[in-house]
Amino acid sequence: MIELHFRKKLGALDFAVDVSLPSRGVTALFGRSGAGKSSLINAVAGILAPDHGRIAVDQRVFFDSQARVNLPIEKRGIGYVFQDARLFPHLDVAANLRYGLRRARGPVRTDWDSVIGVLGLSHLLTRRPHLLSGGEKQRVALGRALLSQPSLLLMDEPLASLDAPRKAEVLPYIERLAGEFGLPVLYVSHSIEEVTRLADHLVIVAEGRTVASGELADVMARPEHSTLIGRHEAGSVLECTVAQHNDDYALTTLHFADGQLRVPRVDLDPGSAVRVRIQTRDVTLALSRPMDVSIMNKLPGRVVGITPEDGPYAEVVVDLGSSTLRSLVTRESCDRLGLQPGTPVWALVKSVALDGRGISKRQSAAKAASPLRAVAD
Amino acid sequence: MDGIAWEALLLSLRVGLTSTLLCLPFAVGAAWLLSRTRLPGKALLDGIVHAPLVLPPVVIGYLLLITLGTRAPLGAWLKANFGIQLIFTTEGVVVAAAVMSFPLMVRAIRLSLDAVDQGLELAARTLGASRLDVLFTITLPLMLPGILSGSMMAFAASLGEFGATITFASNIEGETRTLPLAIYTATQTPDGDAIALRLVGLSMLLAVSAITLSEWLHRRTQRWLGRS
Known part of the structure; x- marks a missing residue:
């Protein structure tokens, strides 16, 4: 467990952090800029000393104001x-990579060859x-941190200063990290797209407080966090496994707890775990199962919540059984269809909307996803 | 080259080199205090360090005389315990040159320390380096442009020191008569113009070479750090 229980007054922000996080997989700390995400991991790193409280990782106490412990960085x-x-700057890439390795205590768990190999x-x-290019720099920084044999990896918006192509270049490397090296990661980000691709566990940070913490899909499904996450962009997250490919039409069928999704072909072996992010605007609702439409994914469910907004839209939460799907529809449609909690509906998702960007391979989640798969089986 | 010029040149080079090496650790320390700490008396320290830049050199020489002279308490103590006498000796010239060139060196080193990204030092600590380790493996190497150019500037300034030297260490041939003192002596001697001119040429050559070398070193090391 990563235990963060501390208070810290820092300028206008009054930190009151009280959260326990799993010490495995990727935990995303998500929030707007200025919410205090970076300060939070700086407290874990020892760069920022809390006023009082306790920080411990797997029984190792980093900070404890009562016991007067404050382990140096x-x-x-x-x-x-x-x-950044x-x-x-005065050392070449190899010397940068060796800097932490030479100072590492204890046995070498992440060895030189595999780090160089995985990060290219x-x-x-x-x-x-x-x-070096921006993307290359960030890969070297990743390798350098890994080679220092850490028991916990902290990442502070490692992609934020990169342009879109560089992001796309580095992201797959980060995706592989937690899986390949079995290292717990605290990942700070304000991009829900990154978070849904990478994280197993999600913490929402707002004004120096951890306002939500839990499994990614659970936290994203809770309607009270809608404004914090900016859900229109985020949508819903479904943990799936690759079932089969249809080579004639270049489509792939994915299974998830409540049924199946057909998506543009993904190049993964059957059985691979994938996470699919479905944006709210890509989900259409119907009262009966429409037969004469091009939409391939038709999922039966039941309305569990409707959040009308000031503007033309309303967000409808549909319970599919053991997972939920969010749909953004106009308020007018909502009224015309007479949607209210309990109404049975069909959620329709265009396959075309589920392109590569919304589908990410899960590595570390193989174990985490197994209970879900057990339900599906 | 005649004996007088040769002797003065060698003495000046020796004094310049020694005073620069003597200054270096103190200059790094002073730069550190001024750049990285929040001492209560920092403004005063800043003033003391920079005083030799603005005070008449003769004042510095006189202050040295009344603190380090053989009859002054500190000077007497040095002589009694270590057998070190500073007035009328080459060591005295070194001390005068060191005090006078110290602020130039501190300024250059402090600027280079200000330019060191403290984020890099934090990164090094997350990689397992202690504060001292960071100082030697990150901070000092990144300060190299300033350390080198500051040393060259201090060296060049030491070569030209006149007022404090003649006041404190006096003008003794072969012992304290550096290039500028030799030039002064020549101008006071009948028919000394030819010697004086030769020495002046030598002085200018040295100064210009030192400044040029300093600039070149600075550019080279900056480029080495990818800052060009």
């Missing part, structure tokens, strides 16, 4: 990947940092 055994890569760094080793 270098003794905490954490890896930290900053938004912070490579040492072998051709960069003799280069100087100022000659």
